[in-house]
Amino acid sequence: MRYLESVVTLEFDPKACNGCGMCVIVCPHAVFAMIDKRAVVADRGACMECGACAKNCEPEAIRVRSGVGCAAGVLAGMIAGTEPVCGCPGDSSACC
Amino acid sequence: MVTFRIKENASCGEQGSPGCCSQTVMRAHWLDRIGTPWSDGVIPTEVGEVPRVRTALNYRDRIGTIKARWGVGRMSYRVAPGLYGVGDPGPDSPVLVSANYKLSFDRLRSVLSGRDAWILVLDTKGINVWCAAGKGTFGTDEIVRRVQMSGLERIVSHRKLVVPQLGATGVSAHVVRNRCGFRVVYGPVRAADLPAFLDAGMKAQPEMRRVRFNFVDRLVLIPVELVMGGKYALLAAAALVLLSGLTLHGYSFANVRTTGLMSAALIFVSSFGGAILGPALLPWLPGRAFSIKGAVLGFAMLGALIVSGWTALSPSGPSLHVAAWALMTPAIASFTVMNFTGASTFTSLSGVQREMRFALPAQITGSIIGLGLWVIGLLVPGGRMS
Numbered sequence: 001m002r003y004l005e006s007v008v009t010l011e012f013d014p015k016a017c018n019g020c021g022m023c024v025i026v027c028p029h030a031v032f033a034m035i036d037k038r039a040v041v042a043d044r045g046a047c048m049e050c051g052a053c054a055k056n057c058e059p060e061a062i063r064v065r066s067g068v069g070c071a072a073g074v075l076a077g078m079i080a081g082t083e084p085v086c087g088c089p090g091d092s093s094a095c096c
Numbered sequence: 097m098v099t100f101r102i103k104e105n106a107s108c109g110e111q112g113s114p115g116c117c118s119q120t121v122m123r124a125h126w127l128d129r130i131g132t133p134w135s136d137g138v139i140p141t142e143v144g145e146v147p148r149v150r151t152a153l154n155y156r157d158r159i160g161t162i163k164a165r166w167g168v169g170r171m172s173y174r175v176a177p178g179l180y181g182v183g184d185p186g187p188d189s190p191v192l193v194s195a196n197y198k199l200s201f202d203r204l205r206s207v208l209s210g211r212d213a214w215i216l217v218l219d220t221k222g223i224n225v226w227c228a229a230g231k232g233t234f235g236t237d238e239i240v241r242r243v244q245m246s247g248l249e250r251i252v253s254h255r256k257l258v259v260p261q262l263g264a265t266g267v268s269a270h271v272v273r274n275r276c277g278f279r280v281v282y283g284p285v286r287a288a289d290l291p292a293f294l295d296a297g298m299k300a301q302p303e304m305r306r307v308r309f310n311f312v313d314r315l316v317l318i319p320v321e322l323v324m325g326g327k328y329a330l331l332a333a334a335a336l337v338l339l340s341g342l343t344l345h346g347y348s349f350a351n352v353r354t355t356g357l358m359s360a361a362l363i364f365v366s367s368f369g370g371a372i373l374g375p376a377l378l379p380w381l382p383g384r385a386f387s388i389k390g391a392v393l394g395f396a397m398l399g400a401l402i403v404s405g406w407t408a409l410s411p412s413g414p415s416l417h418v419a420a421w422a423l424m425t426p427a428i429a430s431f432t433v434m435n436f437t438g439a440s441t442f443t444s445l446s447g448v449q450r451e452m453r454f455a456l457p458a459q460i461t462g463s464i465i466g467l468g469l470w471v472i473g474l475l476v477p478g479g480r481m482s
Binding site: 001002003004005007008009022024026027028029030046047048049050051052055056058061065066067068069070071072073074077 | 128209229230262263264265266267268270282285300305306307309378379384385386394434435437438440441442443445446447448449450451452456
């Protein structure tokens with residue numbers, strides 16, 4: 001199954017990559033692959049913007065606006081006037 | 097003197113975080129973990145006794161899982177954070193990091209039968225690994241804190257932590273290493289693959305690194321979807337039942353029994369139908385946006401009711417109420433399935449925001465116009481379904 005692909009915010013700077021391969025390890029959708037000891041974006045459209053790659057990229061070669069791909073969270077954010085929140089205000093039951 | 101000695105004995109890391117360096121607190125943490133239904137004894141270590149947990153799940157664990165899947169007490173289904181052991185772990189045994197949502201903890205310990213390992217449970221406020229990592233509660237700070245609080249560096253001789261791959265959203269492996277000396281090794285996505293991962297010398301096959309969302313994965317999420325949407329559906333249905341008695345000549349209880357009950361049934365079809373069939377049929381519903389999948393499903397369900405000759409929707413002539421439901425059913429089903437994005441494993445924030453920009457106004461407009469037609473249908477002759 002694939003989702004809306006054109007809006008993905010993933011950015012990768014190959015020049016900054018140190019070839020550690022962490023992005024390949026942590027990505028749950030195989031967005032990255034290693035070619036000649038450097039990371040490449042192999043399937044950008046599969047990115048779900050979880051942010052695991054950027055968080056584990058020591059040379060900061062990856063940027064992505066990460067957040068919850070959750071309509072209820074986006075709606076809660078809209079109502080509260082904040083960023084999308086994966087929602088437990090006061091630990092309500094409506095939470096992932 | 098005495099106070100000094102107590103402080104020294106407390107099992108804190110050198111840079112012990114505030115609030116953890118009192119033996120009373122440590123003892124309280126320990127008491128929370130010991131004597132639980134899932135523990136059976138203790139493992140003596142240099143820094144004190146560590147609770148040993150069973151790897152076999154019993155009927156109470158299974159009933160707990162079923163209740164959590166139905167949203168019963170789901171937000172307080174927790175395990176006390178801290179260090180646990182399975183089997184007979186020693187200084188060389190692997191350290192597996194987990195969340196303190198009991199469902200996550202149960203998954204992990206149930207695959208470890210016959211193995212010796214340490215389990216370091218983080219305080220994720222009872223939220224599963226992936227969601228907690230998204231919030232940052234399953235994160236770098238909490239790992240470093242728990243490593244120091246548990247005295248792990250005196251319990252194991254190696255410096256490796258096996259962290260579930262989905263925790264990576266909240267964890268910076270290189271920062272953990274810099275701050276507490278432990279190297280994060282990302283384990284497989286699914287606990288079920290953990291034995292194979294450990295046996296292969298902590299190497300994961302590529303398919304162990306992929307998150308899936310197959311039929312069974314989706315089906316187990318349906319109960320919570322039903323419970324979460326259920327209260328709104330009940331409220332909406334109750335409101336329509338009450339309103340349905342309105343006529344130009346006063347209140348008609350006969351109409352409540354016909355139009356009212358039919359309308360309540362259609363609310364349930366739209367909402368519960370979306371919550372059940374949306375997840376079940378997700379890959380086969382057309383469109384990529386979940387809101388479109390839901391709208392298509394709504395039309396299909398309504399169409400099926402009409403074709404099957406459901407009396408309420410097969411009037412002698414087209415009534416306003418048929419038009420009303422042709423708007424409301426897709427709108428409600430669209431909203432219901434759109435909310436399933438939060439439970440899915442592949443939707444991005446940017447994508448959800450994009451689809452909500454067109455879907456939310458459409459759902460609101462459809463519902464309001466539909467409701468308007470429905471109310472008018474109550475009042476004009478021949479407007480109701482019968």
